[in-house]
Amino acid sequence: MKKEELYSGKAKTIYRTEDPDKLISVFRNSLTAFDGKKKSEAEKKGYFNAQISRKLFEMLEEEGIPTHYLGMEADNEMLVRAVEIIPIEVIPRNIAAGSITRKYPIEEGTVFKTPVLVMDYKSDEHGDPMMNEDIAVAMGIATYEEVAQIREMALKINEILKNYLDEKGFLLPDFKLEFGRVDGKIVVADEISCDTCRLWDKSTGQSMDKDIFRFDKGDLSKAYEEVAKRIVPEIFE
Ligand code: TMP
Numbered sequence: 001m002k003k004e005e006l007y008s009g010k011a012k013t014i015y016r017t018e019d020p021d022k023l024i025s026v027f028r029n030s031l032t033a034f035d036g037k038k039k040s041e042a043e044k045k046g047y048f049n050a051q052i053s054r055k056l057f058e059m060l061e062e063e064g065i066p067t068h069y070l071g072m073e074a075d076n077e078m079l080v081r082a083v084e085i086i087p088i089e090v091i092p093r094n095i096a097a098g099s100i101t102r103k104y105p106i107e108e109g110t111v112f113k114t115p116v117l118v119m120d121y122k123s124d125e126h127g128d129p130m131m132n133e134d135i136a137v138a139m140g141i142a143t144y145e146e147v148a149q150i151r152e153m154a155l156k157i158n159e160i161l162k163n164y165l166d167e168k169g170f171l172l173p174d175f176k177l178e179f180g181r182v183d184g185k186i187v188v189a190d191e192i193s194c195d196t197c198r199l200w201d202k203s204t205g206q207s208m209d210k211d212i213f214r215f216d217k218g219d220l221s222k223a224y225e226e227v228a229k230r231i232v233p234e235i236f237e
């Protein structure tokens with residue numbers, strides 16, 4: 001049962017529960033991009049993202065990757081372990097798109113022979129600047145061992161997700177992970193959804209993710225529904 005609100009982000013609101021070790025994450029329909037400068041709402045977005053995230057967390061757990069996922073409380077409400085979030089956005093990249101093509105002379109669509117792992121400091125105020133292990137240690141937000149472990153986990157997750165999504169007819173150019181600490185362990189936190197991944201339809205090359213909203217490329221709810229149909233077909237039965 002939800003108790004008081006702990007924190008409200010741009011797409012999710014986190015509530016306390018009776019158990020201090022457990023929180024409820026409510027996936028909302030609100031959409032933001034460009035550090036919150038562009039805002040909107042999309043019908044059923046919270047529901048589709050919560051269900052997609054649930055499925056991907058369950059799959060990672062089966063593959064031996066610990067996550068904060070505990071179960072579902074409602075269609076768009078996830079029960080999660082309370083973790084101490086490490087404020088680093090960890091982004092595995094397989095195909096060049098988005099910021100890497102703006103910051104470096106790398107053409108969109110370039111397929112990387114080995115995944116490129118980018119880390120950004122999670123701070124809209126600072127414009128999510130580049131992060132590395134030395135900066136993380138200097139800022140006191142993670143140890144060298146933790147950053148090394150995060151990198152290793154992220155690359156493993158990338159392989160698992162890329163193969164899984166390939167079977168569902170998607171390319172995975174890139175996606176963003178967040179990690180948290182709990183009981184001295186690093187676990188995957190936050191969400192893995194159409195808001196935090198780039199997903200391109202394998203046959204048409206169309207974006208089926210938040211780029212639709214960022215760059216006004218069409219009907220976001222319809223695309224998220226199509227992703228949900230392939231990843232969580234059971235919710236349409
Ligand atoms: P980028 O190309 O804008 O750096 O984004 C890389 C990936 O990370 C993309 O799949 C979207 C995701 N992402 C987030 O989930 N949250 C963010 O705040 C940013 C900047 C990117």
Ligand code: ASP
Nearest residue numbers: 010032033034035036214
């Ligand atoms: N800047 C990110 C984006 O373009 C996320 C955000 O600000 O909400 O999606």
